[in-house]
Amino acid sequence: MAALHELPSQMRAVYLREYNKPYELVTVDVPNIRENELLVEVHAAGFCHSDLQVIHGQFGTKLPIIPSHEPAGVIVQIGSKCSGPWKVGDRVGVLNFKNACAKCVGCSLSQKRYRNLDPRFCDNRETAGFQHDGAFAQYLAADPATTVLLPSSLSFEQAAPLMCAGATVWGALEKATSGLEPGATVAIVGIGGLGHLGVQFAKALGFTTIALDSRQAGRDLATEVPGGLGPDLVLDSTASDAAEKVLAFTKGEGVAAAVVCTDSIVANTWTLRLLRVGGVMVPLGLPPDRWQFDADVLVFRELVIRGSYVSSAESTRRMMEAVGRSGVRSHITTVELDDVPGIVDMYQEKNFRGRLVVKMRD
Template identity: 30%
Template sequence: MKAAVLRERSAPLVIEDLTIAKPKGREVLVRVTAVGLCHSDMHVIDGGAPLPLPIVLGHEVAGVVEQVGADVHRLKAGDHVVVCLAFHCGHCEQCESGHSNRCLPPEAMRGESEEPRLRDAAGAAIGQFTNIGGFAEQVLVHESGCVAIRRDIPFDRAALIGCGVTTGVGAAVRSARVRPGETVAIIGCGGVGLSAINGAAIAGAGRIIAIDRLPLKLEMARRFGATDVVDASAGSVVEQVKEITGGRGVDHAIECVGRQVTIEDGFRMLGKGGTATIVGVTSRQTTIELSPLLMMLGEKRVQGSYMGGVRTLIDIPRYADLYMQGRLNLDELVSQRLTLAQINQGFADMLKGEVARSVVVFD
């Protein structure tokens, strides 16, 4: 099969012919029909996430099941599926308490003594980013991250549910638990931020303030449900948000950028009793400075959100239903459709900041 392989940091991905193993145990072999380009992939390319190379990136996958291992009973060949990186064991404390997204089961990958899932033409093992490696014609994954979906949702939209949409919508409706009438600020209007705006609208937020530097993304934010927009290049975003809210601040700030200044701004724009939810991916070296006195006096909170708190078997089919009902806007998230050979151009466009999501589509 063909796949895009990263062999050097800050270098273009290389299209190669790889060999993929047969599924065994609880593994599922999926023919990839669409895969989204995510900023998390870029973090590996630029060295922000220093994973071992060579590796196949990509993790926002939709496709069709081709084969299943002997211990797989929930899926069968021909099923339409979304692949999500929130693999889980199903029996640990986190899984039992409804937080399977926090589980990191060793069985999600093959052991060092086992045959690698991917090999190159020379027989050398190739890594799978997030145990998926979606920039390929096929993926071999643990069944816990493989979710059957309805057949009438287009694959290029369904793929986005595998990461960006689930992360953004879930940050609003599951992690922040936005309630009807509340005021929400979304910092960063990329694919995840736009999905968080959409999620806040679905939750019934009374006011949704979108914050970004690019006019194009602020225009998109309004179509996803934003009631107000703030140009981050036009001065203090905290002061602009306070002015919009009459000095009160917001009930929720959802940070989708992953920078120190935007996280700190998210906390500072909170009203009393407000919650700042950190979604953006930062480097391990990033630190933040917050006032514990203001946190205590205003009963303000800061929390993280990983994969939108997703319960894969429950939430992913629900998000597909919301799209088919016209309540979840996936159509406008797909800024462009590319072939695998065009994948490096897709990352170049991502760096320009002018696309919500680029999707590689296979025949």
């Protein structure tokens, strides 16, 4: 196995030992990678809403576990049977799903659909930060099939949120806007960690963009983006005339596509009515109750509601190319490793905006 330097035998990491309890700082063994894996020295790792769900036991995670599924870092070791043109020293981001079995029904169907083995749909895949150790550690075992190179202009702290939040909303946008005419109007509903990236991605792809949020903090965040990537219209989604203003802005048509970055059933139901004939909506939230959509508007306008998982590695590479071209950036708050036990309280503060990223290296 190729290695950047002599590796330590142990590393600092974070453990979740009990549901609904604070994270703990621990010292554990550095992972021994398999022949088909990469060892990544983690420089930054994001805290995502899904990490909070893991803490609450919503995924039935076997504990203890090293949390986080948004890593960015440097390849320091390459397994002897790794596929791809990987080099020690490459700057990379790693998606959370890995090591497809190539034998199950999910693998078979993904190969037929995508002409490639896609670990997202493997029945036996590993999911870093959910069911297997993740990125709140100094080293992480990665699958080359779900590892992507980072643009040279992108810092590790900026790259980390793109490996889940960015990949999720980018994949949804690709599905929602497939085949749309240049300049078509796209709505991003819910401007938080996903939504403020969604606004930038939509602009980077050349679409007219509307940002909608019920919170002033969300609407403010929509405008605090790099030059040229801000929305064309920002609206309070709870205002009595919000839908009327959307229709006026689109000359009575309605929006061509919408990506909804909230699990509010009310917001999703309302958003469906903003779509033009043949419009597409992609809901990304996972509400505890079942979806409820208006059958009349769905049928008579021939609308499409599309499911979307996190992006594939191929789609994530397209995202990174767009980020490198356009300068998409996350609104991040960085946290030192020693301060991770208090990260949940930071995330749940009423006025918190954007993404939390842990610096795993000085």
